[in-house]
Amino acid sequence: MSSAAPGGRVLVVDDDAAIRRSLERGLRLSGFSVSLAEDGETALARMPTDAPDVLVLDVSMPGVSGAEVCRSLRARGDDIPVLMLSALDEPADRVAGLQAGADDYLVKPFALEELVLRLRALLRRRPPQPDDRVVAGPLTIDPGTRQARLDGEELRLTRREFELLTHLARNTGLVLSRELLLERVWGYDFDVRSDAVDTFVSYLRRKTEAGGRPRLIHTVRGVGFVLRLPDGAARPSEGAAPAPAPTRPGPR
Numbered sequence: 001m002s003s004a005a006p007g008g009r010v011l012v013v014d015d016d017a018a019i020r021r022s023l024e025r026g027l028r029l030s031g032f033s034v035s036l037a038e039d040g041e042t043a044l045a046r047m048p049t050d051a052p053d054v055l056v057l058d059v060s061m062p063g064v065s066g067a068e069v070c071r072s073l074r075a076r077g078d079d080i081p082v083l084m085l086s087a088l089d090e091p092a093d094r095v096a097g098l099q100a101g102a103d104d105y106l107v108k109p110f111a112l113e114e115l116v117l118r119l120r121a122l123l124r125r126r127p128p129q130p131d132d133r134v135v136a137g138p139l140t141i142d143p144g145t146r147q148a149r150l151d152g153e154e155l156r157l158t159r160r161e162f163e164l165l166t167h168l169a170r171n172t173g174l175v176l177s178r179e180l181l182l183e184r185v186w187g188y189d190f191d192v193r194s195d196a197v198d199t200f201v202s203y204l205r206r207k208t209e210a211g212g213r214p215r216l217i218h219t220v221r222g223v224g225f226v227l228r229l230p231d232g233a234a235r236p237s238e239g240a241a242p243a244p245a246p247t248r249p250g251p252r
Contacts, residue, residue, distance in 0.1 A: 067084075161203055
């Protein structure tokens with residue numbers, strides 16, 4: 001699955017309307033695209049159309065419970081990351097949730113920041129999906145084979161370079177801050193200099209601009225970096241187009 005929002009698509013399933021509204025607002029502000037379901041049956045029905053990247057699922061709901069939703073998804077071969085929410089904090093409750101097929105378990109009440117970090121960790125762990133290939137103008141990236149091609153010519157990239165280029169390409173036209181790129185590429189718990197992004201952008205520019213090719217990765221002063229396509233190049237053809245570039249100072 002692929003995502004239009006930088007944070008990914010989240011389906012929140014909870015029978016408490018106040019919790020649904022609160023999570024929707026908080027997750028949207030954190031960069032996620034959010035859809036809602038009030039019960040397990042609705043969640044299962046909406047999965048094919050909403051195509052979420054990750055599921056936030058309350059354990060205790062009337063009708064089809066969160067555990068039953070999770071078991072149903074796993075039984076049909078759906079490996080979507082699932083984070084279960086519960087007011088139950090006993091070890092047996094956590095074990096039951098994980099045995100149902102959940103990837104993580106968070107006890108209510110919780111801080112939104114912790115939920116966001118856990119969701120991002122789940123999304124980072126998920127292996128590339130068949131439709132994750134990105135085509136942005138002359139640039140083609142296939143996470144499944146870890147190959148990147150520019151004008152049909154393979155780019156020989158290190159793992160970090162590949163991941164950085166992939167994140168920029170998925171968000172073509174969107175300015176990404178250094179902090180966001182550090183989190184996405186190096187992980188939240190990183191021990192790395194803050195200028196690492198600048199260093200790796202420099203490496204990528206040498207490779208993508210070889211032979212006099214036009215610049216793809218631009219610096220936006222005081223903000224971060226953006227991948228912009230040459231005039232006339234096609235927009236990304238991955239699942240959904242990224243958000244349009246915000247109004248920022250011009251690139252260097």
